[in-house]
Amino acid sequence: MARDYPTVMGILLIGAILTLLGNLIADVSYAVADPRIRIS
Secondary structure (H helix, E strand, O other): OOHHHHHHHHHHHHHHHHHHHHHHHHHHHHHHHHHOOOOO
């Protein structure tokens, strides 16, 4: 075990950011596709 904690933490951070961006893009595109949905 090389104990590459910074590498693992960096990969997890990038994964979390990509997940949040994906959720944001999905929410915005869903609101654009369906005009009944309003962003409050």
